[in-house]
Amino acid sequence: MGAVNSKSTDEVSPALNGQVLDVVYRDERDGLHTLKDLGNIRRSALFFSKVDFPAQVLRSRLNRSLHRIRLADGNQLDAVLTFDAQTVSEPRELLAAIWMVEEQRWDEAAEVLQLASQCDCCTLPLSLTADDINKHWSKTAYMSLPRVLAQLRVVGRHVRFRDGSCLRFLRRANGEVRAIKDEPGFRLDVNPPLAAHHLYQRHRQQHDPPVRSGIYYNGRRWVSSFGITDASVSSVSSFAKGMIYDHFCWTHPINRTSIHLNSYSGARVLELVLTDSSHNFVAGIRLGDVADRSVLVFVFTTEAPVCASGAFKDRFRQTTQLGSEALGRGLEVVFDGQVVQDEPSEWEVDDSDDDEDGGGESEAEGDDGDDDDDGDVDGGDDGDDDDDMHPNDGQEASGGSDEYSELLGREGLWSAHTGNKDRGS
Numbered sequence: 131m132g133a134v135n136s137k138s139t140d141e142v143s144p145a146l147n148g149q150v151l152d153v154v155y156r157d158e159r160d161g162l163h164t165l166k167d168l169g170n171i172r173r174s175a176l177f178f179s180k181v182d183f184p185a186q187v188l189r190s191r192l193n194r195s196l197h198r199i200r201l202a203d204g205n206q207l208d209a210v211l212t213f214d215a216q217t218v219s220e221p222r223e224l225l226a227a228i229w230m231v232e233e234q235r236w237d238e239a240a241e242v243l244q245l246a247s248q249c250d251c252c253t254l255p256l257s258l259t260a261d262d263i264n265k266h267w268s269k270t271a272y273m274s275l276p277r278v279l280a281q282l283r284v285v286g287r288h289v290r291f292r293d294g295s296c297l298r299f300l301r302r303a304n305g306e307v308r309a310i311k312d313e314p315g316f317r318l319d320v321n322p323p324l325a326a327h328h329l330y331q332r333h334r335q336q337h338d339p340p341v342r343s344g345i346y347y348n349g350r351r352w353v354s355s356f357g358i359t360d361a362s363v364s365s366v367s368s369f370a371k372g373m374i375y376d377h378f379c380w381t382h383p384i385n386r387t388s389i390h391l392n393s394y395s396g397a398r399v400l401e402l403v404l405t406d407s408s409h410n411f412v413a414g415i416r417l418g419d420v421a422d423r424s425v426l427v428f429v430f431t432t433e434a435p436v437c438a439s440g441a442f443k444d445r446f447r448q449t450t451q452l453g454s455e456a457l458g459r460g461l462e463v464v465f466d467g468q469v470v471q472d473e474p475s476e477w478e479v480d481d482s483d484d485d486e487d488g489g490g491e492s493e494a495e496g497d498d499g500d501d502d503d504d505g506d507v508d509g510g511d512d513g514d515d516d517d518d519m520h521p522n523d524g525q526e527a528s529g530g531s532d533e534y535s536e537l538l539g540r541e542g543l544w545s546a547h548t549g550n551k552d553r554g555s
Contacts, residue, residue: 188224189215195231202237203406210240210255211285217260226263230272230284238338238367239281245371246289246297248405248412249378256288277337278366279307279320286370291377295352297370309345310373315354318343318369322362330364338365347376371403375414384430404431404452413449415456429453 196208213227246252265283266272272280282299289297299318300308307318321339324330330340342362344355363369404413413431435445443450 185219185221185224188221188228189219192224192228192231195228199231199236201240203240205240207231207236207240208255210236210243212255212257214257214259218258218263220260223260223263226269227258229269230263230281234277234281236281238278238365239285242282242297242367242370242374243285243289244406245403246374248409249374249382251289251291251297251374251377256285258284258288262287275301275307276320276339276366282366282370289370289374292381293351293377297373309343309369310352313354316343316345316352320366324362330362333364335365338367340364341366341369343369345373347373347380349380378412379430382432384432402456404449404456409448411448413446413452415453 192213193208196212197206199207201207201210218224218227243252243254243256247254262284266280275283279299282297283301286297286299291297295310298310300312302308307320308316309318310316319342322342324334324340334340340362345352346354363372402415402417404415405411411431411433413429413433416428416430417426429442429449431446431449433446433449436447437445439445
């Protein structure tokens, strides 16, 4: 082919002595090239697009990559997400999907989706459509957000709550990010400034940064206390998991136990996920700074009890075992009330910051159920899904996440579980 005159704009394969030259690669020939090579070849010689890399070849590569790539928990990526063959069919969308799969790590977003599946908010694997890909109108737009937030914008609408809402993330033309509802009170401050000694600084990651919001589910609807209680969350993925848990605990029958301790952990709200996708029930622990330097510890589970009555630890043995592995001696405090004075427990968090507390208790504490004058910012969803984003600055390198049963840091918003619905025992 070197002696054949051709132009990069030719859409027909060149001919030599009247014979049309076919390509030299056979099945899975795309595997010989990196994704960047594919783009360069398609751009430098258009006839390759028609002959050597048609849509079916790109689809084959996408499917192989989804199956080949493994998440941090060992699962294959195609166990969590796939791409709809009917709508993701054009080369442009297929190349974008290949880039998202091969050049991006999905561990944190996958953990959110696995939790959502456990909580009956979605069915895995998700089937992403062209509309999902086009949430970002360009690669530049995609990379202008932290990686995990960009990924959750793509998959979020598939996480649907019982009230008809979904875990969507929107970006306004002015760069403002909103979650759940497209209303001012549902704003997310991404990567807010934190004090140098703040607890979240220890594990702060550019691809999954802290966020600040006032969003929570109050048992009837999504509301926000933004400007009243601006709660900091340790990461975007932790915020997403917290929203799923908030809704789950209000809308599903759960078994629970709690204890009010006269000791202080130094963290406003901490959540510990005890179960993963291998369990057939959902269990978790919350530790919250209530008031007067006291802590409320709340354990919940959907595990079926082994007996009709008795202590929590005897009725829900799997949850107790998981909690024992997580809390160690702290389990005695939660289940038996055996508090050792003046001796820090293994699960206490050392946080000397008294300023970055997100504003103390939320207005929803002690909510009397009245929909009026509660200080909440809420309202109907306007249904506008025109949330294309606009390019900003670049994205930092990707990194992995901790195990699925990681400790989720959340300041403030303990009110979602200390309001008018009693969850203690």
